[in-house]
Amino acid sequence: MYEDKKELDNKVLGVVNTYIRRVESLVGDRIVAKIYGNGSVSLDHVYTVTLVIPDAIASPRYPDMFMDQIVASFTFKTFPGNASIQIVSNAFIQYKYRNRGIGTLMNQCRIDIGKALELSALMCTVASYNVFQLRIMEKNGWTRSYTLKKKGQNSEVHIYIYDLTGD
Ligand SMILES: CC(C)(COP(=O)(O)OP(=O)(O)OC[C@H]1O[C@@H](n2cnc3c(N)ncnc32)[C@H](O)[C@@H]1OP(=O)(O)O)[C@@H](O)C(=O)NCCC(=O)NCCS
Numbered sequence: 001m002y003e004d005k006k007e008l009d010n011k012v013l014g015v016v017n018t019y020i021r022r023v024e025s026l027v028g029d030r031i032v033a034k035i036y037g038n039g040s041v042s043l044d045h046v047y048t049v050t051l052v053i054p055d056a057i058a059s060p061r062y063p064d065m066f067m068d069q070i071v072a073s074f075t076f077k078t079f080p081g082n083a084s085i086q087i088v089s090n091a092f093i094q095y096k097y098r099n100r101g102i103g104t105l106m107n108q109c110r111i112d113i114g115k116a117l118e119l120s121a122l123m124c125t126v127a128s129y130n131v132f133q134l135r136i137m138e139k140n141g142w143t144r145s146y147t148l149k150k151k152g153q154n155s156e157v158h159i160y161i162y163d164l165t166g167d
Pocket residue numbers: 090091092093094097098099100101102103104105125126127130131132133135136139
C-alpha cells in the first residue's frame with residue numbers, strides 16, 4: 001500500500017520511464033511522462049499516465065492543440081472495495097502514431113506497473129468491434145472472462161482480466 005502520493009507516483013514513473021526510449025524511437029521525438037491523479041492510495045485512487053511531447057507543451061498560444069501533444073495515455077482506478085485489483089481504462093494512442101507498436105508497449109507498461117505495485121489483477125473492458133485493442137489483449141496474456149451484450153444496442157463488450165498472482 002502506498003499511503004503517500006509521491007511514493008506511488010515515483011513507483012509508477014519509475015516503470016513508465018523504462019519505456020520512454022522505446023516510445024521515442026517509434027515516434028521520432030523527445031517524450032516525457034506525466035502522472036495526474038488523486039494519488040493518495042488507501043482504498044481509492046485514480047491516476048492517469050500520459051506520455052507527451054514536451055516541446056509542444058511550450059505553446060500556450062494553442063491550448064486547443066493539447067490533444068496533439070499526447071502520444072499515449074491510460075488510466076488506473078482501484079476496484080471499489082478491493083485494492084489488489086485495478087481497473088485500467090482510457091488507453092489512447094494519438095492517431096498519427098497508431099499501428100507502430102506503441103499500444104502494445106503501453107499494454108506491457110500497464111502490466112509492469114501492476115507488478116511493481118504488487119497488485120493481484122488488472123481488469124478492463126474492450127468493445128467487440130475494437131479489433132486493434134482486442135489484438136493486443138489476445139496476444140499479451142489477458143483472459144477474456146465474460147462478454148456482455150450492451151443493453152438496447154447491437155454490440156458487445158468483453159471483460160478481460162490479467163492475473164498477476166503468478167508474477
Ligand atoms: C487501440 C489502440 C490503443 C492501439 O494502439 P496502437 O499503437 O495502434 O497499437 P499497436 O500498433 O501496438 O497494435 C495494433 C494491432 O492491431 C493490428 N491491426 C491493425 N489493423 C487491424 C485490423 N484491421 N484488424 C485487426 N487487427 C489490426 C496491428 O497489426 C497490431 O497487431 P500486431 O502487433 O499483431 O501487428 C489505438 O488504436 C487507440 O488509441 N484507439 C482509440 C482508443 C481505444 O480504442 N482504446 C482502447 C479502449 S479499450
